[in-house]
Amino acid sequence: MKIWEMMIESKLFAIGLLILIAITLMAIFADYIAPYDPIAQDFKPKLPPSPKHWLGTDELGRDVFSRLVYGSRITLYVAFVSVSIACLLGIPIGLIAGYYGGKVDKVLNFLIDLMLSFPAIILTILITGMLGPSLTNAMIAISIAFAPRIARIVRGQVLSVKEEDYVVAVKAMGAGGFYTMTKHVFPNSMAPLLVQVTLSLGTAVLVESALAFLGLSAQPPTPSWGDMLNRGRRYIYSAPWMLTAPGIMITLAVLAFNLIGDGLRDLLDPRLRRL
Amino acid sequence: MTHPLLDVRNLKTYFYLRRGVVKAVDGVSFRLNRGEALGIVGESGSGKTMTALSILRLVPYPGKIVGGEIIFKGRDLLKLTEKEMRHIRGKEISLIFQDPQNSLNPVFTVGWQVGEAIELHSEGKPLWDRIIEKVINILRGVGIPRVEDRVNDYPHEFSGGQKQRIMIGMSISNNPDIIIADEPTTALDVTIQAQIIDLLKDLRSRYNSSIILIAHNMGLVSELCDNVAVMYAGRIVEYGSIEEIFNDPLHPYTRMLLRCIPRTDIDVDKLESIPGEPPDPVNPPSGCRFHPRCPYAKEECKRDPIYIENIDGHMAVCELYRR
Numbered sequence: 001m002k003i004w005e006m007m008i009e010s011k012l013f014a015i016g017l018l019i020l021i022a023i024t025l026m027a028i029f030a031d032y033i034a035p036y037d038p039i040a041q042d043f044k045p046k047l048p049p050s051p052k053h054w055l056g057t058d059e060l061g062r063d064v065f066s067r068l069v070y071g072s073r074i075t076l077y078v079a080f081v082s083v084s085i086a087c088l089l090g091i092p093i094g095l096i097a098g099y100y101g102g103k104v105d106k107v108l109n110f111l112i113d114l115m116l117s118f119p120a121i122i123l124t125i126l127i128t129g130m131l132g133p134s135l136t137n138a139m140i141a142i143s144i145a146f147a148p149r150i151a152r153i154v155r156g157q158v159l160s161v162k163e164e165d166y167v168v169a170v171k172a173m174g175a176g177g178f179y180t181m182t183k184h185v186f187p188n189s190m191a192p193l194l195v196q197v198t199l200s201l202g203t204a205v206l207v208e209s210a211l212a213f214l215g216l217s218a219q220p221p222t223p224s225w226g227d228m229l230n231r232g233r234r235y236i237y238s239a240p241w242m243l244t245a246p247g248i249m250i251t252l253a254v255l256a257f258n259l260i261g262d263g264l265r266d267l268l269d270p271r272l273r274r275l
Numbered sequence: 276m277t278h279p280l281l282d283v284r285n286l287k288t289y290f291y292l293r294r295g296v297v298k299a300v301d302g303v304s305f306r307l308n309r310g311e312a313l314g315i316v317g318e319s320g321s322g323k324t325m326t327a328l329s330i331l332r333l334v335p336y337p338g339k340i341v342g343g344e345i346i347f348k349g350r351d352l353l354k355l356t357e358k359e360m361r362h363i364r365g366k367e368i369s370l371i372f373q374d375p376q377n378s379l380n381p382v383f384t385v386g387w388q389v390g391e392a393i394e395l396h397s398e399g400k401p402l403w404d405r406i407i408e409k410v411i412n413i414l415r416g417v418g419i420p421r422v423e424d425r426v427n428d429y430p431h432e433f434s435g436g437q438k439q440r441i442m443i444g445m446s447i448s449n450n451p452d453i454i455i456a457d458e459p460t461t462a463l464d465v466t467i468q469a470q471i472i473d474l475l476k477d478l479r480s481r482y483n484s485s486i487i488l489i490a491h492n493m494g495l496v497s498e499l500c501d502n503v504a505v506m507y508a509g510r511i512v513e514y515g516s517i518e519e520i521f522n523d524p525l526h527p528y529t530r531m532l533l534r535c536i537p538r539t540d541i542d543v544d545k546l547e548s549i550p551g552e553p554p555d556p557v558n559p560p561s562g563c564r565f566h567p568r569c570p571y572a573k574e575e576c577k578r579d580p581i582y583i584e585n586i587d588g589h590m591a592v593c594e595l596y597r598r
Contacts, residue, residue, distance in 0.1 A: 101336065163335075165377035172331055173365035173392045173445065176358075187382045 006267050013263025019256035023249075027072040034066035038223045046239040056241040058231060067223040068245050074135070074224040075253060078217070079204040082139040083197060086146035091186075091193075093147070094154025099162055099181045109155065115148035124207055128216040138217035142207055146200050153196045157189035164188070191268040195261050202257030209250045225250050278349065279306040280452060280485055281330070286343035288322075288329045295557035299325040299338065301509035307453065312479060312486040314496030314517075316532065317506035320553055323489045324373075326506070327455045330487075331364050348452075366396040369446035373458040375438035379430035385441050386410050386426030392445045409448070417444040417474060436467035440474065447478055454478075455487045460495065472498050494536045497521065505529045508554050508564040515589035525583075525591035528565045563594060571595055 007014035026033060036042065040062065047057040055064035097108035115123070120142075127141035161167065162185050170184050171177075211217040212226025220227060225246040232243030288300035300322045307313050315323045328334050330345055332352065345352040352363065364370075372378040379388060390406040397406075407426065414422045417440040430438060439459060446454055456475065460468035476499055479486055490496050496503055496517070503520045505513040505528065513526040524530045534547040551568035554560055560567050566576035573594060581597045584590040 165372050165374060166380040168333060168335075169370070169372055169378045169442070169445075170380070170391075171333055171364065172370040174361045174363070174395050175365075175391075176361060184380055188380065 006263070010263040010267055012259045013267065016256045016259025016261075016263060019252055020260065023072050023253055023256065024076060026069055027076050030069045030073060034063075034069040036063040036066045038062065038066040038070040039221045046235065046242075048239070049241055055245045056239065058228070058242050059235060059239070064228070064242060064245055067228060068225070068249060070223040071225045071228060071246065072249070072253075074212075074218050074222065075205055075208060075250075078135070078139055078142065078208040079201045079253075079257075082142035082208075083146060083200050083204050085139070085143035086150050086200065087197060089143065089147035090150025091154050094151035095158055095181055095186060095189075097151065098155035098158025099177070099185060105155075108151070112148040112151050112155070115145075116152065118145075120145040120149075120203065121207055121210055124211060125214065125216065128211060133216040133219065135218040135222070138208060138211045141211070142204050145207070146204065149200065150193070150196060153193055154189055157192055158185055161185050161188045192265075195265045195268065198257055198261035198264055202254045202261065205250065205253045205257065280309045280311075280348065281307040282344075282346040283326075283330070284344040284346070286326065286329055286345065287341045288325050288334055288338055289341050290338040292337065292557070297556040298509050298559065299556070300329055302343075303506070303509070303511055304343075305504050305511065305514060307485050307487065309452070309485055310479075310483050311502065312488060312500040314500035314503040315487060315489045315506055316491065316493055316496055316503055318491060318553055320508075320556065321506040322509040323491075323506055324457055327370065327457050327487065327489055330455065331368060331370060332360055333364075333370075362396070365392055365446075365451070366449045367451050368453045368455065369449070369451040371439075371442050371446050371454065371456040371459045374462045375435055375442050376462065378442050379438055381430055384427045384429055385414075385433065388430075389413060389441065389445050389448055392448045396449045413444045413448050414441065417441070417447075417478075418470075419444075435463055436470065439463060439467075439471055443471070443474060443478070447482060447484070450482060451484060453485045453487065455489070457489045458491065459488075461491075468495070475499055492536070493521075493533055505532065508556070508559050510564065510592070511590075512563075512565065512593070513591040515591075516587065519587065519589045523589075525589070525596065526565075526593050527569045527571050527595070529591075563592070 007017060041060045043053070043057045043061040043063065045057060045059050045061045047053055049056045053063055053065065055068065058064055058067070093108055097105045123145040124138070124141040127144055128137050131137040131140065167180060167184055170180050208217055209226035209229065212224045213230045215230070217226060218224045228246040229243060229250070232239070232246065236243055284304050286300055286303045287298070290297040290299055303322070303326055305313065315326065317323050325334060325338065329340050330352065332340065334340060340353060343353070347363070347368070352360065355363070379385060386407060389410045390403065393406050393409055394401070411422050411426060414426065419425060419437060419440055433441065460471050463471065472495065475486060478484065486499065488496060488499055500517055502514065502516050504511045505526065507528050513520065513524065513529045520529060521533065524533055531549045535549070549568060554564055554567070562577040563569070563580040566572040569576065576594045580592050580594045582590070582592050583596045
């Protein structure tokens with residue numbers, strides 16, 4: 001299905017995709033969009049929004065809009081990199097557990113369950129706490145927290161797909177186990193994985209913002225939405241724009257991924273698919 | 276006497292479940308000569324499919340082949356390594372499945388999938404163009420119209436009958452010695468069934484392959500096969516040539532199966548059925564497993580039944596023939 005047809009088919013998917021495209025463009029062209037240097041403390045602190053400073057300035061005299069624009073880079077970067085790493089870890093584990101079954105599955109599934117018994121945010125705080133606060137460590141933490149979620153989805157899919165006649169047929173044609181698993185089982189397990197990955201991107205945005213809020217992600221003065229939120233919290237009455245702007249952006253980013261994820265779920269569901 | 280192409284001896288495939296052991300295949304023996312077509316007939320759950328999967332060593336978990344020999348071209352398939360077995364599957368023995376709707380991978384084109392079957396058994400890495408050329412020839416051979424336009428279509432763009440033709444094409448793509456067809460027409464319309472059987476007949480005469488046709492329908496088997504093995508609850512209860520089985524069935528179960536074929540030449544009010552239910556696979560009846568449903572059952576049937584065989588190789592396992 002072409003992306004156009006998908007957007008026409010599902011309005012929510014279209015809205016989510018448009019928001020995501022807007023944020024992505026903002027991150028790519030931050031240098032051209034942001035009117036000021038996001039780090040330079042060039043202005044009076046806590047200026048309210050005005051034509052000169054659309055979203056005002058923060059307590060150190062930095063332009064909030066410029067920081068917001070640059071902050072999208074961190075958010076998208078962390079979300080995509082950490083979820084990609086989570087996939088690199090989770091997909092092979094899920095494939096192997098589901099496909100080979102038996103003792104291998106029992107051990108891997110136990111580890112997955114163990115990891116899943118921690119909420120993602122607690123696990124990431126634990127890991128960044130151990131590794132030390134930095135952007136890289138935040139990404140490592142998010143990857144580790146999300147990998148078992150990816151693995152579980154893949155495992156569940158593989159368990160059902162590997163019983164399909166066409167998988168047995170490929171083996172009856174003389175294909176080996178690894179070949180069958182990667183070439184035939186995996187592509188047929190993709191649909192729910194795609195949905196999960198998209199939803200995970202949304203959660204990753206949220207988790208990264210929370211880590212930044214707690215000072216466990218990118219360190220100041222790097223502009224990041226979570227950090228901006230944390231700073232704004234202290235001036236919630238005197239300078240509410242400092243908190244509102246990054247709050248809305250985080251919400252929009254998470255919403256975008258969730259809408260795309262839900263849209264994909266509907267679009268990929270064969271029962272809902274219009275012929 | 277020449278050696279048979281395939282000699283299955285006392286094959287046992289058991290499934291280890293929590294509530295007990297299911298003896299899906301329990302001491303099955305038969306022979307298949309080159310060019311011969313053998314029918315294996317029985318009810319659902321009689322172990323026909325598991326016999327076929329056992330030959331290819333593809334018994335699904337928690338099933339296991341626990342005994343017997345499968346001698347193919349002088350080698351016991353049960354003693355081969357997994358790697359050697361892969362060279363047998365698809366290349367020397369191929370399998371056609373019951374439901375063509377599900378036996379092609381939905382995410383790849385049919386041309387790619389038939390090509391894959393060829394590529395898996397090719398020396399080195401032949402050019403894909405050459406493979407596709409071969410694929411087109413094969414698919415034309417099994418009666419897919421406008422093949423050139425259709426090799427790049429996906430499975431859902433074909434009808435059930437066409438998909439089964441494609442599966443058959445795939446199974447003959449490496450000129451195997453044996454084609455095992457596991458109820459190849461069960462999921463198809465009656466009109467298409469006849470076409471598929473004609474196609475198998477045609478291929479058999481063209482390539483001189485041996486065929487094992489698994490069916491639950493005596494009528495279908497009579498169309499194609501030279502010999503028939505009748506299976507009941509994991510065992511072969513009667514074996515013989517198609518003429519002998521039809522004209523002179525020995526085992527009561529075979530007789531009842533034959534009566535289940537719908538007939539139009541005589542006036543009947545309703546179709547015959549076999550009273551009773553197939554036995555519980557975990558606790559099969561002792562002795563002859565058919566005795567609880569058999570109208571001729573005697574006390575002796577609860578012990579191991581007698582095995583008889585006449586000079587033509589017509590064999591039956593039934594207490595009725597004890598002298």
